[in-house]
Amino acid sequence: MLFSSLLLGALHAMVPLTMTATGEILSERAGVVNIGLEGILLLSAFGAVVGAEAGGPLAGLVVGLGVGAILGLIHGVIAVYFRGDQIISGVGINILALGLVAIGIVWQWGVAGFHQVDRALRIPHLVTPLGSMSPMVIVTVLLAALTYYLIHHTNLGLQIQAVGENPAAADAAGVRVERVRLFGAVYAGALAGLAGAYLSIDWLATITRNLPAGRGFIALATVVFSRLNPFLAVVGGLIFGFFDGLGLLASTSREITQVVPYQFIQMLPYVVTLLVVTGVIGRARFPAASGQPYRRE
Amino acid sequence: MPGSSVPRTGAPGQRPGPPAGPVQSDTWLEMRGITKVYPDGTRALDKVDLAAAKGEIHGLLGENGAGKSTLMKILSGILPMTSGRILIGGREIALRNTNDALAHGIGMVHQHYSLVPTFTALDNILLGRGAPLSGPARSAARARIKRLMDDTGLYVPLDVPIEQLPIGTRQRAEILKTLDRNVSLLILDEPTAVLTPQETEQLFQVLRTLSRGGTTIILITHKLPEVLALTHRVTVLRHGRVVGTRPTAGATAQDLARMMVGAERLPAVKERRPQAIVEPVLRVAELTVLGDGGTPAVRNVTFEVSRGEIFAIAGVTGNGQTELIEALTGLRPAASGYAYLLGQPITGVNPRKLYEMGLAHIPEDRHRLGMVAQLSIMENSILGVHFQPRFRRAMPGTLHWGRVRKYARDVVRRFNVITPSLRTPMRSLSGGNQQKLVVGRELSKSPALVVAGQPTRGLDVAAAATIRDLLMDMRNEGRAVLLVSADLDEVLALADRIAVMYEGEIRAVLERGQFDRERIGLLMGGVGDGPAAG
Numbered sequence: 001m002l003f004s005s006l007l008l009g010a011l012h013a014m015v016p017l018t019m020t021a022t023g024e025i026l027s028e029r030a031g032v033v034n035i036g037l038e039g040i041l042l043l044s045a046f047g048a049v050v051g052a053e054a055g056g057p058l059a060g061l062v063v064g065l066g067v068g069a070i071l072g073l074i075h076g077v078i079a080v081y082f083r084g085d086q087i088i089s090g091v092g093i094n095i096l097a098l099g100l101v102a103i104g105i106v107w108q109w110g111v112a113g114f115h116q117v118d119r120a121l122r123i124p125h126l127v128t129p130l131g132s133m134s135p136m137v138i139v140t141v142l143l144a145a146l147t148y149y150l151i152h153h154t155n156l157g158l159q160i161q162a163v164g165e166n167p168a169a170a171d172a173a174g175v176r177v178e179r180v181r182l183f184g185a186v187y188a189g190a191l192a193g194l195a196g197a198y199l200s201i202d203w204l205a206t207i208t209r210n211l212p213a214g215r216g217f218i219a220l221a222t223v224v225f226s227r228l229n230p231f232l233a234v235v236g237g238l239i240f241g242f243f244d245g246l247g248l249l250a251s252t253s254r255e256i257t258q259v260v261p262y263q264f265i266q267m268l269p270y271v272v273t274l275l276v277v278t279g280v281i282g283r284a285r286f287p288a289a290s291g292q293p294y295r296r297e
Numbered sequence: 298m299p300g301s302s303v304p305r306t307g308a309p310g311q312r313p314g315p316p317a318g319p320v321q322s323d324t325w326l327e328m329r330g331i332t333k334v335y336p337d338g339t340r341a342l343d344k345v346d347l348a349a350a351k352g353e354i355h356g357l358l359g360e361n362g363a364g365k366s367t368l369m370k371i372l373s374g375i376l377p378m379t380s381g382r383i384l385i386g387g388r389e390i391a392l393r394n395t396n397d398a399l400a401h402g403i404g405m406v407h408q409h410y411s412l413v414p415t416f417t418a419l420d421n422i423l424l425g426r427g428a429p430l431s432g433p434a435r436s437a438a439r440a441r442i443k444r445l446m447d448d449t450g451l452y453v454p455l456d457v458p459i460e461q462l463p464i465g466t467r468q469r470a471e472i473l474k475t476l477d478r479n480v481s482l483l484i485l486d487e488p489t490a491v492l493t494p495q496e497t498e499q500l501f502q503v504l505r506t507l508s509r510g511g512t513t514i515i516l517i518t519h520k521l522p523e524v525l526a527l528t529h530r531v532t533v534l535r536h537g538r539v540v541g542t543r544p545t546a547g548a549t550a551q552d553l554a555r556m557m558v559g560a561e562r563l564p565a566v567k568e569r570r571p572q573a574i575v576e577p578v579l580r581v582a583e584l585t586v587l588g589d590g591g592t593p594a595v596r597n598v599t600f601e602v603s604r605g606e607i608f609a610i611a612g613v614t615g616n617g618q619t620e621l622i623e624a625l626t627g628l629r630p631a632a633s634g635y636a637y638l639l640g641q642p643i644t645g646v647n648p649r650k651l652y653e654m655g656l657a658h659i660p661e662d663r664h665r666l667g668m669v670a671q672l673s674i675m676e677n678s679i680l681g682v683h684f685q686p687r688f689r690r691a692m693p694g695t696l697h698w699g700r701v702r703k704y705a706r707d708v709v710r711r712f713n714v715i716t717p718s719l720r721t722p723m724r725s726l727s728g729g730n731q732q733k734l735v736v737g738r739e740l741s742k743s744p745a746l747v748v749a750g751q752p753t754r755g756l757d758v759a760a761a762a763t764i765r766d767l768l769m770d771m772r773n774e775g776r777a778v779l780l781v782s783a784d785l786d787e788v789l790a791l792a793d794r795i796a797v798m799y800e801g802e803i804r805a806v807l808e809r810g811q812f813d814r815e816r817i818g819l820l821m822g823g824v825g826d827g828p829a830a831g
Contacts, residue, residue, distance in 0.1 A: 153431045162413045162424050169411035173425030173474070174396045288414070 004130045009245025010238055011137045012203050016041065016195040016212070017244075018237030019140045020219035022147045022230045023191025027072075029151055029228055030184030031164040032079050033086050033291040036071070036093025037192050038216025043097040044068040044196030046104050049207045052121040057201055060121065064197025065190050072189015076182040083293035094216075102209045115207045123202040136198045140237075143191065144230040151230075160184060164287030167294035177294050192216070214270065215244075221277045227285065239276065244269040324348045326482060326513060331381035333367055333537075341367045342537045345381075349530075351481075354504060354514045356524040356531035356545065358557055360821075361614050361783045364537040365517045369484045372515075373405035374398035385482075404480035408487050410471045414460035418453045418470040422477050445477060448510075450503050464590060465496035472503070476512075483507065486517045490615060491590060501527055519557075519613045521550045521822035535559050554818035563790045564762060567769040572605030578746050578777035579625070584634035584644075586617070586624040593632065594620035596801040602746065602777045607768065609780040609792035610803075612821055614751075617801035618781045619661060622750045625779070626658045627651050628666075639745055652681060657739035661750030661781070667735040670724035674716050677723045678705035678738050712737030713763065729760025736764055746777045753787060765791060785817065799823050 020037050027034060034040075044064040051063025071093055078084040102113070109115045125132040151157040162170035163180045171177050199215075200207045218240050225236035247269055251262035326349045333342040342364045349355040357365045370376040372383065374392040383390055385401055392398050398405075412421050423438055439455065446452050451469045459467055468488065475483060485504075489497045504514055504527060518524060524531050525545060533540040533556040540556045579602040588594030595617040602608040610618055623629035625636055627648035636644050638654050648658075660666035668677050679688055679701055688704070690697045705719050714733045716726055723731060736752065749768060753761035768791060772778050782788050788795055789812055796806045797820035805826040807817070819825045 158416075158420055158424055162416065165415050166411070166413040169413050169421075170424065172395055172407075172411035174399065175425045 006242070006245065006249070008130045008133060009249055010242040012134060013241030013244035013248070014234070014237035015134065015136050015140045015198055015203065015241075016215050017219050017222050017240050018233050019136075019143060019195040019198070020192045020216060021222035021226060021233040021237065022140075022144045023072075023188035024219065024223050025226060025228045025230055025233060026147055026151060026160065027184040027188035028223060028290050029164045029287060030160045030181045031167065031287060031289045031292065031294070032076060032181050032185045032188070033090070034072070034075050034093075034185065034188050035087060035090035035220060036075055036097075036216075037090075037188070037219055038212050038214065039090075039094035039097030040068050040071045040189055040192040041196040041199060041212040041216045042101050042210070043071060044193035045200035045211050046101045046196075046207055047193075048197030048201045049115065049117055049121075050104075050108060051197075052117065052201045057121055057123045060201040061123070061194065061197045064201075065193045068193015068196060069186050069190040072186045072192070073182070075189065076185025079185065079293065080178050080181045083295060086291050098209070101207075101211075105207060105209065113209050117201055117205045117207065119205075121201060122205055123198075134198070134202050136202060139194075141234060144234050148230045156180070156183075161287070163294070164289055167289050171294070181294075192219075195219075218244075218269065218273050221273045224277050225280050227280075228287075236276075240269060240273055243272045323350055325351045325353075325386055327382075327384040328368070328372065329382045329384070331368060331371060331383075332379045333364075333371065333376065334379045340537055342371075342378075345534070345537070345539050347532055347539070348542075349482075349513050349515065351513055352508050352511045353530065354508050354516060354528045356528035357515055357517045357534065358519065358521075358524055358531055358553060359534035360519065360557060360785075362536075363534040363557075365534055366486055367537075368534070369405060369486060369515065369517055372398070372482075373403055373484055375405075399478045399480070402479060402481035403484070404475035404478055404482070405484040406468070406471050406475055406486065406488060408490060410467055412459045412467060412471060412474075415458055417456050417458055418462070418473070419455040421459060421470060422474045426477070442473065442477060445473060449473075449476065449506060450499075451476075464491050464592075465493065465499070468492065468496075468500070469503075476507075480512070482513045482515070484515045484517070487519075487615075488516070489518070489520065489523060491592075497523075519822060521553050521819070521824050524553060525550060533557055550819055550822065550824040551815065554822055554824070555815055557822065558785055558814060558818035563786050564765060566762075566790050567766045567773075569769065569793075570773045572603075572772075572775065574605065574775070575603045577601040578604050578639060579779060580635075580637045581625070582635045582637075584621075584624065584636055585632045586620045586629060587632045588617075588620055594801050595624065597634065598798075598801075598803050600796055600803060600806065602779050604745070604777050605772060605775045606793045607772045607778040607780055607791050609782060609788040609795050610798050611782065611785060611788045611795050611817060612798035614783045616798045618783075618798055619750070620801075621798075622658075622661060622748060622781055626656065626660075626748055649681075649684070652742060652744075655745030657742050657744035657747045659736055659739050659747065659749040659752050661754075663732060663735050668723050668731060671722055673720045673722055674709065674714070674726070674734060675701055675705040675719040677734060678708045680738065682738075682742065708734065708737045708741055711741075712767070727757075727760075729756045729763075732756055732760060732764060736767055740767060740771060744776060746779065747771050748779045748781075750781045751783060752780070753782070753784065761787075785814070785821075789814065789817075797821055 020041065024034060024037060044067040047067035048060040048064035052060025075089050075093060078089040079086045105115055106112055123134060123136065125134055151160060159170065159175045159180045162175060163177045167177045199211055204211065222233050222236040222240060226232035247266050250256045250265045328345065328347040331342055331345045334340050345368055359365045367376065371378045374395045374397050383392065390401050419439060422442055451473050453466055453470045453473060459470060488500060492500060508514055516528060528545045530542060530544050531553065532542040533553065582599050584595060584598045585593050586595035598621065612618060620629060624631045624644060627646050631644040635642060638656060641654060643651055664670065688696055688701055702719060709716060712733045714730050714737065716730060752764050768778055768780065780791060793809050794806055795812060795817065796803045797817055799820060804820045816825065
């Protein structure tokens with residue numbers, strides 16, 4: 001019983017991390033790094049609630065994905081076409097999201113900081129032997145597999161890798177470097193958007209001013225852990241998700257919080273992330289031109 | 298070889314020399330009146346004409362900065378031209394980008410290969426060709442490339458990441474990639490610069506095969522033996538203009554060298570005062586230095602520089618001069634051999650220690666090594682001497698800005714650096730004034746040895762003259778000067794002795810009085826004396 005609820009907790013916590021990381025893997029393969037994923041999660045989570053309240057859970061998912069894709073597009077245009085600093089652009093998205101969503105919640109529902117999502121507007125769950133499970137768990141694993149195939153078995157994937165490793169060579173071979181990179185940025189945004197929608201209209205069923213609570217950054221850690229392999233992002237998402245789920249479970253259990261203050265339990269996922277990434281980071285090999293704008297001579 | 302459109306590589310034992318067989322003399326490619334003016338006003342090419350027939354191997358010869366690469370970048374769609382016309386088979390074509398050029402069958406193999414290092418040769422070749430990474434279409438593409446390898450003799454392991462292959466094999470992959478685009482005009486930019494002699498001979502065999510199959514080849518080079526061994530005709534460029542086009546059959550290395558280096562136009566320099574004392578300051582013995590690729594860039598070089606002497610190293614850039622300077626200034630380890638400054642070993646010694654031993658270094662790449670563009674004149678004027686007690690306050694680690702300012706003002710005044718203020722960032726100065734500050738800072742160290750790399754490159758005439766006079770002053774004061782310059786006129790005007798470097802070796806050392814422009818031109822092109830000791 002405890003085991004199945006822990007596993008289910010880990011699977012549900014894996015979804016936002018792995019899905020966001022999967023998109024970012026493709027984007028970083030193409031040479032665009034987006035540290036604004038946290039902000040994209042938050043804004044799309046907000047958008048998804050608004051969408052769901054207007055047209056049901058499916059509309060919520062579509063709006064979340066759309067908001068993410070638009071933010072990814074903005075970041076991509078700044079990074080690729082204006083050759084702006086990708087870190088600054090990403091930080092900008094994070095700050096923008098914090099402000100917009102805080103105001104948005106007040107503006108939309110007249111309350112400050114917190115809005116519960118109606119049960120009827122949530123994504124319907126599947127009945128499994130483990131218990132009630134979100135279909136997004138399956139979608140996440142499928143997206144990871146699809147992304148792996150895209151990168152390693154298609155012509156577009158070859159171009160993505162080429163513009164990330166050596167954009168000048170790709171350019172000389174007739175690849176449209178800017179377009180491929182922009183595709184990567186939009187793809188990462190769209191997947192983060194879907195993950196954001198999952199947070200608000202599925203898993204956590206609320207919208208708050210800080211709903212992702214650092215999951216966008218843990219997704220970045222998952223990218224490092226995965227060494228840009230989407231399947232390893234599933235593994236990484238499960239590891240980080242396990243401690244995330246454990247933290248959520250333990251901090252609501254009275255027996256545990258009487259012994260250990262819940263603040264310490266909630267630190268777990270972040271501490272584990274730091275430890276794991278510290279162990280992995282030296283061995284990861286990232287594309288040579290990742291994060292660097294390409295300028296033709 | 299069924300299905301081959303091109304005969305197999307020539308029979309073994311075939312003599313080097315221009316490919317046998319008739320080459321149609323009708324012009325196929327024509328470049329007319331090509332002019333290129335860069336946005337900063339530099340005229341890189343001035344009404345250049347070039348013509349080549351089908352199957353011709355055409356050499357493009359010239360010194361550094363003659364415009365060879367610029368001309369070919371225009372032909373391969375990388376650079377737009379300012380004016381001129383390009384015709385293929387009598388029809389004018391427009392080249393807006395590399396894809397346009399490829400569509401007309403024009404492909405270029407650059408000195409720095411356009412390969413993705415983590416990709417296999419096959420993926421590199423198929424990149425941008427729309428072939429998928431798996432499935433029957435990939436098998437078909439693989440078969441096509443295998444056939445191309447059989448036809449041309451360009452064998453490359455297709456499934457090994459490029460970064461694990463030797464440089465000659467990478468080049469073959471790059472050529473294959475270009476040929477796979479159905480290229481009928483192949484441009485090669487200094488293709489042998491990084492190859493071993495065996496790899497070079499293999500490459501030449503391939504090029505002869507391609508030529509017999511009807512591919513036109515333009516070979517950019519500064520090596521005279523290559524031109525004579527391989528090409529049908531040669532066009533010589535100098536300062537962005539065509540000096541002439543000759544059939545290679547009737548030409549001699551002397552003719553070509555003369556065309557390449559041109560007539561003397563020596564800059565005026567200060568009076569050279571006789572120096573009585575000969576006393577070696579720098580002694581270099583059997584020094585070998587590895588280049589970035591791990592192969593020797595400087596080979597077993599021996600020479601001495603005496604006090605009161607300007608010892609100049611002439612040669613086309615890329616023949617080991619940079620690596621030699623770096624080894625002597627603490628920036629690159631020596632693989633073997635020795636170098637002594639005033640009797641003390643200097644290889645592998647920290648640059649700061651070298652300065653304390655009496656070395657001043659005017660770096661070749663002043664933007665990267667000579668200055669920090671964002672910092673002010675004042676700050677730049679003490680780079681490298683900033684640790685000296687005279688710039689320090691009593692408190693550890695703090696600078697005495699008053700004294701720094703006084704020092705900077707002194708350098709600016711003595712070396713005539715024109716700047717609005719001492720606080721002006723270095724990047725706002727003109728190239729000439731930047732260099733005057735760098736030179737001034739280095740010469741203010743009262744060095745025993747000055748190592749100057751390309752000290753006047755890119756400078757206006759007046760600034761260049763100032764720098765040359767300062768180097769002559771150093772010599773006349775009895776200091777030793779090691780000058781590395783690709784500008785032959787500068788070398789001839791300044792040097793007491795000239796060493797010519799070619800492929801990492803010093804091919805000859807000439808004393809002032811026996812300077813012979815034509816002989817130096819030949820040596821720079823790899824013709825004449827073997828390794829020499831100075």
